[in-house]
Amino acid sequence: MALNPALQKLISNATNKYSRSSGNRIKPKEGVNRYRILAPTPAQAAWVKADLQxxxxxxxxxxxxDENGKxxxxxxxxxxxxxxPCAVCTAIDEAVKSAIDEESKKLYESWKAKTTVLVNALDRSxxxxxxxxxxxxxxxxxxxxKxxxxxxxxxxEGEDILDLSVGMDLTITRTGKGLNTEYSVNVAPGKSAVVKPEQIKxxxxxxxxxxxxxxxxxxTKALSxxxxxxxxxxxxLTSASGARTPTRALTSSSAAVADSEVEETDDEALAALEEAVVEEEVVVEEKPVVVAKTVVKQVTKPAPAPVEDEMDDILADLDTI
Structure with a gap:
C-alpha cells in the first residue's frame, strides 16, 4: 500500500527539519533496538492533529x-x-550576556532547552x-x-512502512557514549508483526x-x-527610548495575564497623576485672580476721601460769609 500523499509531504518536510537539528518514556539502549513506529490517523486517535502529525x-x-548538579x-x-514567547529563554539570554567569565557562560548556556522528539511505539527489541x-x-x-x-x-518507492498490516519495524542502533554517541536507523530484517487495532487505540x-x-x-521558580x-x-527592562517596560522575560502565555494587569495599573497611575497635575495647575491659576481682586478692593476703598475733604472746605467757606 502506498504512503498517503499528505503524510508523505509532511514527512518530507520533517526529514529536512530534523536532519538539521543538533514519566514513562523509553530511549534506545546501547546496541541494536527494534521498534514499530505507531502513526494513528485523526480517525483512530482524537489527539492526532488534523495535519496528521x-x-x-x-x-x-x-x-x-552547576552542570553536574541536581x-x-x-x-x-x-x-x-x-x-x-518563552520567559525562561529570554532570562537565559540575559544571563549569558552578563557572564563575567567562560565558566559562568558555559553554565548559563547549559540551561538552554534540550530538544527531543516523542512518538508512540512498540518496543520489539x-x-x-x-x-x-x-x-x-x-x-x-x-x-x-533519520x-x-x-x-x-x-x-x-510506493511502500508505507507505517501501515498497520504490512508496515515494517525499524532498528535503531546506538553506539558510543556521551558526546560521541551515534544512532543509525534501518528497516528491520525479516517479517514484521502486524499492529493490532487495540494498540493503536x-x-x-x-x-x-x-x-x-x-x-x-x-x-517562576526557574526565573528566580x-x-x-x-x-x-x-x-x-529599560527600552531604547529610556522608558521602562515589562521585561521580555515576562511575555510567555503563562505570564500574559500578569503583564496585562501591570500595564493597566501603570495606565491608571499615569491617569491619576495627570489629573493631579491639572488640578494643581488650576489652583495655581486661581491664586493670582484672588490676589488681584483683593488689590482692587484695597485701592478703591480710600478713593472717596478726596471728595469729602473738598466738601468740608466748601462748607467752611459758606460759614464765613
Missing amino acids: FWADCAVHWIKA PLAVVGCESIVNQA KGSTNADDVQILELTPTTWG VMSVIQQYGE ATQDLYAHIQKEFFRGEE AIAQISGVSLPR
Missing part, C-alpha cells in the same frame, strides 16, 4: 547551580513546544518484556530525522504528556533561580 517536539530547560527547576520551553505495550519513544532530533528519511525513501496524547510532565508551574545564580535583574 503523529510525533511531538519536546524541549525542556534544566536549571542547575536540577533546581525543570520547565518546558514555551517557544519550541507551544510556539509562544530482543529481551523486551512488554513488546505488546504502547510506549513513548524519546529520540534525539537527528535520530528522528527515521523520517527512511520512511520517505520507502514512500517514494492505546497510543498516548503526546502533547498532553509534555504539558503534564514539563509545564507544572515551575516557570536564574536571577539568583547569574545576578541578572529580571522584573523590568
Whole structure:
C-alpha cells in the first residue's frame, strides 16, 4: 500500500527539519533496538492533529547551580513546544550576556532547552518484556530525522512502512557514549508483526504528556533561580527610548495575564497623576485672580476721601460769609 500523499509531504518536510537539528518514556539502549513506529490517523486517535502529525517536539530547560548538579527547576520551553514567547529563554539570554567569565557562560548556556522528539511505539527489541505495550519513544532530533528519511525513501518507492498490516519495524542502533554517541536507523530484517487495532487505540496524547510532565508551574521558580545564580535583574527592562517596560522575560502565555494587569495599573497611575497635575495647575491659576481682586478692593476703598475733604472746605467757606 502506498504512503498517503499528505503524510508523505509532511514527512518530507520533517526529514529536512530534523536532519538539521543538533514519566514513562523509553530511549534506545546501547546496541541494536527494534521498534514499530505507531502513526494513528485523526480517525483512530482524537489527539492526532488534523495535519496528521503523529510525533511531538519536546524541549525542556534544566536549571542547575552547576552542570553536574541536581536540577533546581525543570520547565518546558514555551517557544519550541507551544510556539509562544518563552520567559525562561529570554532570562537565559540575559544571563549569558552578563557572564563575567567562560565558566559562568558555559553554565548559563547549559540551561538552554534540550530538544527531543516523542512518538508512540512498540518496543520489539530482543529481551523486551512488554513488546505488546504502547510506549513513548524519546529520540534525539537527528535520530528522528533519520527515521523520517527512511520512511520517505520507502514512500517514494510506493511502500508505507507505517501501515498497520504490512508496515515494517525499524532498528535503531546506538553506539558510543556521551558526546560521541551515534544512532543509525534501518528497516528491520525479516517479517514484521502486524499492529493490532487495540494498540493503536492505546497510543498516548503526546502533547498532553509534555504539558503534564514539563509545564507544572515551575516557570517562576526557574526565573528566580536564574536571577539568583547569574545576578541578572529580571522584573523590568529599560527600552531604547529610556522608558521602562515589562521585561521580555515576562511575555510567555503563562505570564500574559500578569503583564496585562501591570500595564493597566501603570495606565491608571499615569491617569491619576495627570489629573493631579491639572488640578494643581488650576489652583495655581486661581491664586493670582484672588490676589488681584483683593488689590482692587484695597485701592478703591480710600478713593472717596478726596471728595469729602473738598466738601468740608466748601462748607467752611459758606460759614464765613
